[in-house]
Amino acid sequence: MMSKPTYDVIVYGATGFTGQLVAEYLAKTYPSKQDLNWAIAGRNLSKLNEIKSNLNLSSDVDCIIADSNDVDSLKSLVQSTKVVLTTVGPYQLYGNDLVALCAQTGTDYVDLCGEPTWMHDMIAAHQDSAEKSGARIVFSCGFDSIPFDLGVYFLQQKAKEKFSHTFSRVKGRVRGMKGTFSGGTKASLQATMAAARKDKSVMQVLLNPFALTPTFKGPEQPLGNKPIYEEEFNSWSAPFIMAAINTRNIHRSNYLLSHQYGEDFVYDEMMFTGPGEKGKAIADHVAADKSMASDEGPKPGEGPSKEEREAGFFDVIFSAQENQNQLTVSVKGNMDPGYGTTSKMISESAVCLAKDELTVKGGIWTTAPAMGDKLISRLIDKAGMTFNVE
Structure with missing residues (x-):
């Protein structure tokens, strides 16, 4: 049996442009460890520390080394968190091992994928193992879609x-x-x-x-x-x-x-x-x-x-x-849409999986059946979005 994860959310790709926006949003929206216990991850520790300093992140936010070419580092990452939030794309180039590991270990996952052929392949390869492990893998948590x-x-x-x-x-x-x-x-x-x-x-x-x-x-x-x-x-x-x-x-x-x-x-x-x-x-x-x-x-x-x-x-x-x-x-x-609201949407998707009581079980999902009304409420309350009947 896996030990209890240390973190609610790990932001993988935090040194990239969108990853930094996600980190900035989480720091502002969930300022204390009690609100959200999260960490940032990427290939280069000195760059992660630089981001941490530039964004004035709390000392509670840990820096974790993980590289898409190093499966052991990814395995350690997915075992230490409830949810992996990844901005490291194109996913067809850098995402295969991460999805496979989340599906095997029962770790929830969100990304910004807009690559239907890769998603098609991932569903074929990992739907069964995600169902078995309880991992809720949710693609396309940005402006698409x-x-x-x-x-x-x-x-x-x-x-x-x-x-x-x-x-x-x-x-x-x-x-x-x-x-x-x-x-x-x-x-x-x-x-x-x-x-x-x-x-x-x-x-x-x-x-x-x-x-x-x-x-x-x-x-x-x-x-x-x-x-x-x-x-x-x-x-x-x-x-x-x-x-x-x-x-x-x-x-x-x-x-x-x-x-x-x-x-x-x-x-x-x-x-x-x-x-x-x-x-x-x-x-x-x-x-x-x-x-x-x-x-x-x-x-x-x-x-x-x-x-x-x-x-x-x-x-x-x-x-x-x-x-x-x-x-x-x-x-x-x-x-x-492509940066400002996208960084808020993927952040709230990750927090929704980590914190909200959802009835959805393991598998490869889209946002509506996985999080539906709970995510809509979060986006209205926190992410500057509106949903209205005209």
Whole structure:
């Protein structure tokens, strides 16, 4: 039997840009060891100590050496904590051993993964051992895919309250957003595309909306890959770069919730660009944008200034209509999505697993079935997010 873990949460990758934001958030939100007993981990002890000093972290916050190339160091890390929070991506390059060890030892795990093919492989490899050990492994606890996964979940809970049924068709639309995608998100996308060029089976997984529901294939889904005018919203809509990961996670949530949204559930995600010729021109421009595939923009470990993070925001709506029944909800965040709010979302996901009484057992999860209402409450109370019926 494993000894009782020393820590509630260990932040692995704390010397990286997002890891530092997570450490800063935890220090501010959970100032005493009684609130949260946490530590920071990474490859380089002097860098960890430097971060500790720069962020003015409490002496209670320990520094732990762990390296993705050293399995023994990772094993020691997972055995000493209830939850591993990892910002070390791309996960397909650096995450395999960590997930395997958490699944074996019964340690909970959260990450910022936006790599559906890797998640597909991890589910196949480790679902059984996570179920046996009790490890709750939750992928995609940042801007991909929390606002979207929990947004659909929130809409469906409100639909049950109001109409006594869920909706089988939901549209997710980004109504407004200011901020950059993270360098890590871009690196993950590029690593995934490189893998797909080498191996055709990777592309098959990428193109399958039900890639993360191993025994279930639902109805055909909208592609969302070119601009459309949507009369009901009086706006042009453009393809949304993160739809490819968010839609997969939402279908997995439905699958893990025993198809609460229906076995005929259809979901797509796009981005409003406004009405008229101007809206169309912006939608065309967004559809043609290839900047995520280029080397421009932030690299992993880089990111926007504090002022830029605080000036950012996101505003996403989820809309459903069936017969005479109609419902729209919104999910908003008060900092830039890729860094500012993402660091808060993954932090609260980890604390939720460590501290809240959840009924969910071991396995590989998405946020809605794993933490649902408890996580929504935390994000509203602590992370500057709102969930509202419009």
